[in-house]
Amino acid sequence: MSTEEFTDDMDAIRQIFFDECDEQLALLEEELTTLGEELENGEKINTIFRCVHSIKGGAAAFGMEELVKFSHLFESVLDLFRSGTHSVTNDSVSTFLKCKDALFDIVAAFKNGGGDCEVAPDTISELESYLHSETSEPEQAPEDAEMDDIFGMAFAPVKIAIDAPIEQNFSITLTVTPEFYERGDDVRNILIALEGLGQLQVKVDTDRVPLIGDIFPEQSYLTWKLLLVTQKSQVDIEEIFEWSGDDLQATITLASENVDDAPAPLPVAVEEKTDPQVRKSVDRKDSATVRVDIQRIDKLVDLIGELVINQGAIQSQMRRNKVHGDSVLGNVVTAQEQLIHELQENVITMRAYPIKTVFQKLGRVVRETARLTEKQVRLVLEGEDTEVDRSILEKLSDPLTHMVRNAIDHGIESPQVRAQAGKDPEGLLRLRAFQRSGRIIVEIQDDGAGLDPDRIYEKAIEKKIIERGQRLDRDEIYSLIFEPGFSTVAEVTDVSGRGVGMDVVKQSLQQINGRIFISSAKGKGTTFSISLPFTLSVIEGIIFKAEGQDFVIPVNNVLETIIFDSRKAFHIGEGKYGYPYRDGYLSVIYASDIIGASSDGLNQKICFVIENENEEKLAFIVDKIIDHSRFVVKNLEDNYRKIACFSTATILGDGNVAFILDVEFLFGELLKKRESSLEERV
Amino acid sequence: MEALILPELLDTRYSVAFSDLLKKQEDGFLLDGGSVARVGGLCFQLLVSAFTTAQALNVPFEIRNVSEGMKENLLLLGGDFLLQGAGEA
Numbered sequence: 001m002s003t004e005e006f007t008d009d010m011d012a013i014r015q016i017f018f019d020e021c022d023e024q025l026a027l028l029e030e031e032l033t034t035l036g037e038e039l040e041n042g043e044k045i046n047t048i049f050r051c052v053h054s055i056k057g058g059a060a061a062f063g064m065e066e067l068v069k070f071s072h073l074f075e076s077v078l079d080l081f082r083s084g085t086h087s088v089t090n091d092s093v094s095t096f097l098k099c100k101d102a103l104f105d106i107v108a109a110f111k112n113g114g115g116d117c118e119v120a121p122d123t124i125s126e127l128e129s130y131l132h133s134e135t136s137e138p139e140q141a142p143e144d145a146e147m148d149d150i151f152g153m154a155f156a157p158v159k160i161a162i163d164a165p166i167e168q169n170f171s172i173t174l175t176v177t178p179e180f181y182e183r184g185d186d187v188r189n190i191l192i193a194l195e196g197l198g199q200l201q202v203k204v205d206t207d208r209v210p211l212i213g214d215i216f217p218e219q220s221y222l223t224w225k226l227l228l229v230t231q232k233s234q235v236d237i238e239e240i241f242e243w244s245g246d247d248l249q250a251t252i253t254l255a256s257e258n259v260d261d262a263p264a265p266l267p268v269a270v271e272e273k274t275d276p277q278v279r280k281s282v283d284r285k286d287s288a289t290v291r292v293d294i295q296r297i298d299k300l301v302d303l304i305g306e307l308v309i310n311q312g313a314i315q316s317q318m319r320r321n322k323v324h325g326d327s328v329l330g331n332v333v334t335a336q337e338q339l340i341h342e343l344q345e346n347v348i349t350m351r352a353y354p355i356k357t358v359f360q361k362l363g364r365v366v367r368e369t370a371r372l373t374e375k376q377v378r379l380v381l382e383g384e385d386t387e388v389d390r391s392i393l394e395k396l397s398d399p400l401t402h403m404v405r406n407a408i409d410h411g412i413e414s415p416q417v418r419a420q421a422g423k424d425p426e427g428l429l430r431l432r433a434f435q436r437s438g439r440i441i442v443e444i445q446d447d448g449a450g451l452d453p454d455r456i457y458e459k460a461i462e463k464k465i466i467e468r469g470q471r472l473d474r475d476e477i478y479s480l481i482f483e484p485g486f487s488t489v490a491e492v493t494d495v496s497g498r499g500v501g502m503d504v505v506k507q508s509l510q511q512i513n514g515r516i517f518i519s520s521a522k523g524k525g526t527t528f529s530i531s532l533p534f535t536l537s538v539i540e541g542i543i544f545k546a547e548g549q550d551f552v553i554p555v556n557n558v559l560e561t562i563i564f565d566s567r568k569a570f571h572i573g574e575g576k577y578g579y580p581y582r583d584g585y586l587s588v589i590y591a592s593d594i595i596g597a598s599s600d601g602l603n604q605k606i607c608f609v610i611e612n613e614n615e616e617k618l619a620f621i622v623d624k625i626i627d628h629s630r631f632v633v634k635n636l637e638d639n640y641r642k643i644a645c646f647s648t649a650t651i652l653g654d655g656n657v658a659f660i661l662d663v664e665f666l667f668g669e670l671l672k673k674r675e676s677s678l679e680e681r682v
Numbered sequence: 683m684e685a686l687i688l689p690e691l692l693d694t695r696y697s698v699a700f701s702d703l704l705k706k707q708e709d710g711f712l713l714d715g716g717s718v719a720r721v722g723g724l725c726f727q728l729l730v731s732a733f734t735t736a737q738a739l740n741v742p743f744e745i746r747n748v749s750e751g752m753k754e755n756l757l758l759l760g761g762d763f764l765l766q767g768a769g770e771a
Contacts, residue, residue: 176723181694187723191758204760209727212735217701222727224760 013183017058019291021107024051026357028100033363035093045088046235048096049078053239055103059110060189067106070119074099077130086130095126097364167198170237172226173251178218180247187224190248193240198230294390297351301537304344305632308538311340312629312653341630348535352387355433355442358397359384362404366429369408376415376426377408383433388440389535392512396442396532399505403444403528404429406502411448411526421523423447439556440534445527451520453477460486478518482506512536513647515612515664536648539660540630543652544606544622546591550658552631552650553620557610557663564607564621579619581609586619589666594645612667620666633660685714685746692718692725692752700725704732710741718752726759733764 028051031044052075059067078096080086102119109117172194176187194200205223209215228237234252241250314333324330359381370377388396412418412427419425430445453474460466460480472480480486484503509516513533520526533539541552542561569577569588577588586609608620631650634657645666646659686703689696704711711732721729729745736743745752745764756764 181697181722181724184694186694188721188726188755188759195758202758202760204730206730206734209731209734211738212701212704212707212728212731215701215728215731217697217724217728220723220727222723222730 014062016183016291017062018107018111020058021055024054025100025104025107026360027051028103029364030356030360032093032096032100033360033367035088035096042082045078045082049075049082050239050242052078052103054242055107057189057193057240057242060193062110062184064106064110066117067103067110070099070102070106073124073127074103077127080130086133092130093367095123095130098123099127167229167231168254170228170230170234171253172224172228172237173249174224174226175249176220176222177247177249178220181218181220183247185247187222187248190240191224191226194226194228194237197232197236197240198228200229201227292350294351297347300347301351304340304347305537307340308344308630308632309651309653311337313655314653316653344538344630348389348537349387351390352534353390353393354385355388355393355396355440356384358393358400359431359433361397362400362431365401365404366408369405373409374414375408375412377412378426378428380428380430381432382430386433386435386440387534388433388532389537391536392440392514392532395508395512396514399508399530400431400442400444402502402505404431407444407446407448407526407528411446411450413449435534440532442530442532443527444530445525447525450522450524450526451478451481451518452522456480475518478520481518482516537633538630539633539648539650540628541650541660542608542628543626543631543658544591544608545624545626546622550626550652550656551591551622552658552660553608553610554660554663555628557612559609559611559617561625562607562609564605564619579607581617581619586617588619588621591620591622594661594666610663610666612663616667618666631658631660683709683712683742685712687714687716688718688752690717690719691722693720693722694724697722697724697728700728704728707732711736711743713745714747715745715749715752716747718749718755721752721755721759723759726756726761729756729761729764 028048031048031051035044035048052071056068056071056075059071074096081088081092086092098120102123106117106119174187174190180187191200191202203225205225206221208221208223210221215221230237237252241248311333315337318325318330318333325334363379363381366377366379407429408427412429413421413423415425418427428447430443432441432443432445434441456477457466457472457480460477460483461468463483463485465480465483465486466472481502482505486502506516509530509532513536515531517529517531518526519529539552540555542555542558543550543552545551564579569579572578577590578585579588580586606622606625608622609617610620611617633648634650643659645662647662648660649657650660652658686707692700713729733743735741743764748756748765753765756762
């Protein structure tokens with residue numbers, strides 16, 4: 001291997017380590033935000049300890065001294081909580097969260113090419129205060145306690161108070177693969193870590209080592225037989241091997257005191273004697289996963305998109321050449337279409353992440369906001385495993401954060417006010433995610449004061465958003481909170497109330513084809529419902545023609561399709577029509593309106609009855625229906641400015657571009673102009 | 683016989699070069715470990731191979747001037763036998 005290849009490999013391995021760090025930090029955050037909420041914190045502390053320990057282990061392998069040093073200190077303090085010397089309090093959780101932030105910063109600094117990242121002195125002081133409070137207790141650390149030395153850095157010995165510590169002898173056999181060294185790790189690091197757990201006797205089996213003329217320097221020929229005398233548990237020993245994965249084979253058994261009695265390096269032979277927990281930790285093949293660069297998956301999604309377009313082109317040519325669908329070619333093409341459809345669904349699923357990754361960050365937001373506003377809030381999360389496309393998830397975090405802050409700052413009352421109102425002093429904030437009608441729904445529900453329509457209305461007049469006397473229904477009044485500059489709080493707080501935010505929330509959600517709805521009851525609380533597409537890559541839609549052009553309408557919004565009888569449409573004003581539907585009437589929007597054609601629309605023959613998330617309906621009149629299919633979404637805004645009545649575009653089988661209708665726009669902008677006239681007429 | 687001066691880091695990166703150097707030692711292995719701060723598994727394995735080769739061919743094997751870091755690392759890796767007759771720095 002050349003030096004250049006080695007450097008490339010090392011860079012790739014470092015990247016894997018940073019990815020691992022991201023996962024460990026996310027898990028750390030998740031566990032920390034719920035720490036203290038349950039009576040039994042033991043397992044959580046163990047998980048937190050393991051996260052920090054894994055980061056430290058990897059950092060040591062890459063010589064990231066600052067990271068090793070700080071994670072070691074953090075780990076030492078966590079050990080005091082793990083052993084029961086200290087109990088979890090709000091203060092300690094706050095310290096741990098600061099430490100998590102510090103770890104994040106140090107990892108980020110190394111990721112960006114340097115390690116110069118100083119941890120805030122108060123965070124270090126808080127950690128050290130736990131250590132000092134421990135060592136100041138009557139039982140002193142052993143005088144002969146050696147300093148733990150990693151990269152020449154000394155750490156203060158930490159005494160762990162365990163009732164009647166019992167020393168056990170563990171026999172450990174280590175064999176390593178060449179890959180273990182290739183990915184930057186070294187058996188030396190493992191031995192140093194094991195030595196840190198107790199007294200270690202090392203014997204190396206050199207029988208397989210060839211003479212120098214025959215040796216391959218990157219092969220691994222040695223086997224180590226170790227005897228570890230320690231007060232630590234088998235789980236503690238396993239943790240040392242966690243980051244090594246399958247590249248290091250370790251068998252751990254309770255042993256006699258002589259290292260020569262250690263088992264032979266045959267993992268299969270000793271498996272039955274090994275604690276099942278050890279196997280779980282060391283043998284990971286059963287739950288093997290492959291780490292794939294997200295850009296590769298994005299590329300795959302794009303390529304399959306092109307495949308779908310090509311499939312459309314084939315079908316288009318077949319129609320043009322009058323090839324029937326039940327011919328041999330037709331059957332083959334249909335089978336291929338099904339395969340491509342399945343392939344596309346699978347690949348899109350690969351890019352889906354559970355919404356948990358966003359929800360778990362909000363746990364901390366809730367905790368911090370509640371602290372700043374001096375409110376008591378209980379967070380309930382539901383549907384955390386609901387999966388959303390990564391591209392949507394990335395843009396969901398900021399709007400949700402703002403809405404959660406708003407719900408606590410403006411929605412949930414102070415404990416005193418709640419008590420006076422006969423409510424539980426502790427407010428409830430429920431975050432819920434689920435699927436409905438092919439879309440993802442995220443709800444933010446609080447049991448606070450609820451929205452006050454009168455107050456919102458007055459505030460909107462004051463802010464010159466509306467004029468006094470303007471007739472608005474309750475939902476329209478609620479939606480005023482999304483207007484730029486709207487805020488009902490008299491005082492700007494640290495948390496929210498700067499008059500910006502909810503308008504940005506709405507805009508951010510619109511960028512990912514999201515819609516937001518409000519339901520609220522005064523004194524009982526408010527629910528914000530966000531409706532999101534599962535993916536931004538593909539849409540199932542109906543292609544229709546209007547004024548000679550092709551357009552697509554999302555099939556989710558089409559309730560039914562009926563023949564339009566223009567004689568039944570009644571005129572309600574200039575260019576405005578109503579149409580009888582079942583026992584009532586629908587507002588009519590002609591497709592010709594949205595493309596700015598001069599036609600009066602009376603020649604159009606097909607009526608889509610379309611429905612939005614609020615179950616509002618309208619009649620959308622087009623010339624004719626062409627096909628029903630899945631369309632690959634092409635973002636207009638990458639190359640062109642946003643066109644108001646279209647969300648995106650797609651490429652059809654014949655190579656032409658068709659715009660995809662923004663149904664919410666129809667209900668919002670166009671319908672609004674007609675409603676008043678229709679009401680007057682009816 | 684000239685002593686082979688060992689570098690500060692006998693780590694994975696150095697293993698290929700170290701192997702090449704050891705293969706050129708025809709009359710035995712005289713190594714100077716005065717600068718060594720760290721010994722990794724692969725270089726340790728090469729030292730073991732050199733030691734075994736010396737015994738098989740009946741040629742000398744000696745690590746002179748062993749630094750404290752090298753000594754600690756060799757003991758940690760179970761290579762106390764490599765230090766027999768070694769002079770410390």
